[in-house]
Amino acid sequence: MIAIRSIFRALLLTILALQISFSLIAASVDIPAYIDFTEQPGYLPLVKGGNAIPIIGGGNEDDAVVRAIDQLRQDFEKVTGVEPIVTPDHVSAGSKTLLLIGTLGRNPLIDQLVKQKKLDVSAIRGQWEASLTQTIDNPLPGVEKALLIVGSDRRGTIYGIYELSKQMGVSPWYWWADVPIQRHSAVYARSIKTISQPKVKYRGIFLNDEAPALSGWAKEKFGGFNHEFYEHVFELILRLKGNYLWPAMWGSAFYDDDPENAIWADRMGIVMGTSHHEPLTRAHDEWRRYGKGPWDYQQNAENLRDFWRSGIRRMGARESVVTIGMRGDGDEPMSEESNIQLLEQIVNDQRKIIADETGKAAKETPQLWALYKEVQDYYDKGMRVPDDVTLLLCDDNWGNIRKLPDPAAKKRSGGYGIYYHFDYVGGPRNSKWINVSQVQRVWEQMNLAYQYGVDQIWIVNVGDLKPMEYPISFFLDMAWNPNQFNASNLLQHTESWCAQQFGEKYAKESARLINTYTKYNHRITPELLDENTYSLENYGEFERVVEDYRNLLIDAMRLYYILPQQYRYAFDELVLFPINACSNLYEMYYAVAKNRFFANKNNERANYWADQVKRCFERDSILTVHYNKDIANGKWSHMMDQIRIGYKIWQEPHKSTMPDVSYLPMTKPKHKIFIEADGYVSMEAENYHIASGSDKVAWTIIPDLGKTLSGVTTAPVTNTPNEQVYLEYKIDLRATGKAKLIVLTSPTLNFNANKGLRYAVSMDGGAEQEVNINGHYRGELGEWQAKRIIETATTHLIEKAGLHTIRIRPLEPGIVFQKIILDVGGLKPSYLGPPQSEYKRDD
Template identity: 45%
Template sequence: MRLRVGLTFTVALMTGSPALACSTAVSICSRPTAGSFVLVRDGVPAPVFVDGQADTAVRRVADELAGDLQRVSGRAPLRLASVEQAKDQVVIIGTLGQSPTLDSLIAAGKLKTDDLKGLWEAYRQIVVEQPFPGIARALVIVGADRRGAVFGAYDLSEKMGVSPWHWFADVPVKTRINLWLTAGERRDEPKVRYRGIFINDEDPAFSGWAKKQFGGVNAKAYARVFELILRLKGNYLWPAMWGKSIALDDPASLPLADDMGIVLGTSHHEPMTRAQAEWHRGVKADGTGGAWNYTTNAENLRKFWRGGIERMMSKGDGKGYENLVTVGMRGDGDEPMSEGTATELLETIVADQRKIIADVTGKPASETPQVWALYKEVQDYYDKGMKVPDDVTLLFADDNWGQIRRLPDPARPDLRRRGGYGVYYHFDYVGGPRNYKWLNTNQIGKVWQQMDLAYRRDARNLWVVNVGDIKPMEYPLSFFMKMAWNPEAMTVGNLRAFPRQWAAQTFGDAHADEIARLVTEYSEYAARRKPELLDQNSYPLGEATGEWLGGGEFGRIVADWQTLAKRSEAVRATLPADQQSAYFQLVHFPIVAVGNLYEMYYGAAWNKLLAARNDARANHFADVVERTFARDSALTAEYHAINGGKWDRMMSQVHMSYVIWNDPTKQTMPSITRVAADTPEHRRGVQPEFRAIAPRDIRFDAVKFDRATAANGVGWKAVPDLGLGDGALVATPQGSAASRPGEGPNAQYDFNWPTNRPLMVSLRLLPTLNTINSDPLRVGVSVDDGPVQTLSYALTATGGAQNTPGEKAWAEAVINNSLTLEARYPDLKAGKHVLKIWRLDDNVVVDEIALLSRP
């Protein structure tokens, strides 16, 4: 892919780079302007004040902001015990209705907050002139609630150059001797209510790292996780759950989450705030036990669940720890609860759980936020009419591979509900067709396409993403959380600008363009096939395809990775020492590690082919396999050694030589065969030659249309960082009703057909699902002014065994990250023609078009 990187981008995305939008209100600036606030002058930062009786989350973020000012200026700011101690400038942080200092500013007419009252996590940043006697100016950060104040403070930190990943990826902070904030005020608030992550599949990597670094997955480890979530403007966590309980493993973790302002939940199969591990290792203490089966063991399960809600309310203030309570039930070990669709039983379970919630909290269950995850087979219950209380958030899920399975039907306003809807999304997964959890293989364009669709279809109450071990997912997680804060601001233009903006924020402007290209092209290459799915048979060699002599498709892909690695190494060589650690983690390691894996399997493929012919050139490729296998371990060791071993064990996930869907027990080199070398040529290890043969077919990215015609406000748009080429076509705005063949939007492509012969139009699409029902999704094709051929596909993604045609087709599509539809024209005349691709159904993504001479 050749990323077209814009040099400017909107204020909505302009955070973290003090390259400095001096013309907008309350923005970082490297020079003073009229009425600006002095954040740092001659290396001295402004003092910070927070009321002594402020909420713990607000006092904590004041400490963090002071630390960030020290990181930026090199000097710790004064921490004032009273605002009167300020002599010139002061930063004031507070929560509406909970700060006497803010109350006095409001009473004096210096601060207006009526538009903040009652809002969720909203904040205002405002430069106030002469807020108190003897003080020239104050930067006031006022939150509508405690997290509003937290986000307002962290927003300032990010603007002045402290990355949310400053600790979790060692992103350095550039020292600034002078920094100002422009005058004025700005208000911001989230569009999605709950925004968070799920630490999952965390053994051996995250768990091993936390044990080495902190002594376990304990409050010390979670303090770093909580801080990261808040800096990314998230508020929600499903804790690590492979044999773990955040409540039992360290009693300090729950109070810490509450002190910092984190809303806790439990995963889709862990109801009533109880980790599944508690059932296995803590039930005897509760006086409960038996099978995880509501039909045979309901009383014990109710006791167990009551204990979870009682613990939630144990804070002692009558309100309890802030929690979004998961309701419902799946089988033990994240399995189906029963073989059939036990709708009535599940409705009974939820009714009983809500009775427990009401009994323990002393208020109607509807006043305690709850979520019901429609994961895997539970969606079948919903599809078949399962009744869900109106105040419960319905959490739809993707197919574990990035395609959302179900969303509210825009034609059914009766489906609108007080509890709203949400989406559980995956960057990591354990399950079929194969586990994928080693490195990031997620394109932000795909995340945008699916989550934009979700938002437009009213899934706005909860976005939670499975991030596995956190560390490999820094880049897509940054995008996911930024988009979750304001999906409306994440336009296609801002999506296009994001890679460069992220690169500039993380590494500065000097190399931002090339780093943006590197992370984008990495995502494109990784999207071809996830590393865990690779082996020596993944792609054809030249003799199998006839397209190339020698390397074939496999060789071309390996060459792509080698070129990308060289470019990354060139950037790495020019970066200053303080950026080396972050660059290796965020950019270089994924590129060279995945590229090395491709090279290893490519060598294994050639070794197998040549050894079968008793061709001693097989020995060269045996050497390649051994060298790359050793390099894989060396790269992991290099990662674990960076920054004094800070991230030791974080990259310990097994990632090669899979034979079934689940992890192998250890890294295993592909088998190789050596042949006796009988000629000087063979002993030199001469490789097969790589010589291109011109293809006869016409192939081009779908985004390279000549014209596009909109209809009813809907039109095809080129979406970057999506698919296997230079972006993909998506009809926007998403969430619109279906179009009729020949009447909807179309994209047009001029082409010249050389002779009278048959034409087959082959469309490569990305896997997507019909989020309203199980009907096929449709797209139209026509040539010139001829009739529209309707092409369709139906993928069934239950997450179970691939025992139906739809499930088999789904498995093949997600393995290849593509599917193909064909339209045939038996006798197309030579000359100039126009191909039209018609938008019919929503959520169809066109990646590539091929014009083939086929009968």
């Protein structure tokens, strides 16, 4: 009995653990999973047997909802190959099931169900962006069952629609990251009733520092930052349950570049803002285009007020959050003469413009004042704005929040927001190229903000958008419901996100790769990384971090080739490329460090590492071309144009520049002394003590040529060596007497009119012996050539033990030396020769 209870208890704990695990994953979307692809009793078929459930909705709806419903229709087709019939506000005869979508007060069928008390909407009525998803039996005459998606407002309805799309398998990143959509022949809805509503009111992204990558891409694909470009951005934000955008602004102007931009934002349901230093909806670049006089309120107040007034007039009744305040021209601090009294006057004048142009009290238009950089100092010194203005607190541009509200302070009607950074242009160096944001740090800082009452605006600088896919998803998921996350379930979010992009089977390993590479990138940004970042000598620190990335790349490549073909573009963009490119960067700077280490010691190994630097630098360019031209058949051209190599100051260079390296001349002594052991001394030809050249002939090593390590020859091969050209080898002998000096060369034929290729050899400066390695050759084939080596030998008398010098001097070009062996004890023939002898340094 006790055993049975123990088993039952263990089983119960397992079930509870599975439920907890499931609830955490489900909480990542704030709505339990209610879509399935296999039928169970009580499920509502949405697509079955080639037929799709009819969709009722859109008749009297806002344009944004109508568009989202049409997107849902297309999503059904992408998943199942079947398109539902969409009718605006009536049920077709014979429809026994239906999908009913609408906003309270805009859909007569939903309002009828509420009036008949068949649908309880008390939890969402009057709420901000709330949605109700519910299955109902017998909702309307002749209808047996329906799935309802009901919004408290237009975005509440939209979020319910896109949640259904996501649960069917349409990733919010299907377009922006080429995530494939898995096909299913049937789709079913489980019985459900759930409410979903955001915890943070305005949740969005800021496209910033967007040249050269995003701007180059948008210009090539869309002709610039026009409404065709922004349509994709708006849809992504909505599918991620965001609602707010600060548009691209360096050299761009959202309202001025394409008048359709603002129309499409409102048509799709996006709340528009402008960045922290662009007051009253006017882009910074618009002052360059149309401004009169200096950007200085003390000298040019009237022209500035006219400039701002036209911005509010242009905004009209569209949903916006208006930035107020003023910084210096070009996102710089204002002059030292600027004071709190002047800034307060600027804010008062701006609010009067807002009231005059909108025809309603200023407090009825959402506004923010960004306490960015020096502006926070003004606040700390006592500057205040009206209570209805949201105080937008900021991080330090590197993900560390500078200021939070005092929990004991009086509540403000405008509340607080946070401006956060995944991308930054500024000191000590820009951080623009690739994702360096750990979600663990993002969670820790944004959780701190939320717990201190920051819940009005969350906006994050995402640079070019494209390389920041995962942290954008996490940031907006967290903004929707910060309480769903804790320190122990962050990796579950990564795994859930990866399952959405690459499938359940590959989710854990993909998540581990993302989690690990962002951990590595959080150590130091790629732009700050250089040959001095890590130590070569401090417990091999640099080698260890390089090895970390190298091993991670091996794992990423392994998974890439295991993945089904359709996932590879997405995996390359989201996982493999960041690891591949950053690993290569680490390899390059490690090679720079090694090059300088050996160059400082006058060691020719510096040349090897210099070549490695060159290879890595070239590979960086190849990887860039691969991303821009190969992935998705060139869809993301220019998206990896951002410079990351060659920084000298905080700002990016105009082009990538390979780090400086040092090459040492091959005539430099190697200072190696070989020690006799077991009756012989064996030396690779490249391990000379001295390689002496002339002004017309130099020595060159051909790596991997021949039987063992390499070959050594003279260059150029058309120049005949003179007496200055020779190799010397130092040996330490114990034996005396006759010794045989064996020289192994490559099987070069006597191409010089059968005269043969000759070298001269001497011991300790004595008389030279001349050797012709192939003078005997007369064109016969298929005999000695197959041995791949020419062995020649001379005899020398060793009169005393100790140090001796062997000099080999080529008399013709074209001889390739491979190995030198001094036999003082009778070696057995071997064309590999004995292993290289031990040597000691003599420097």
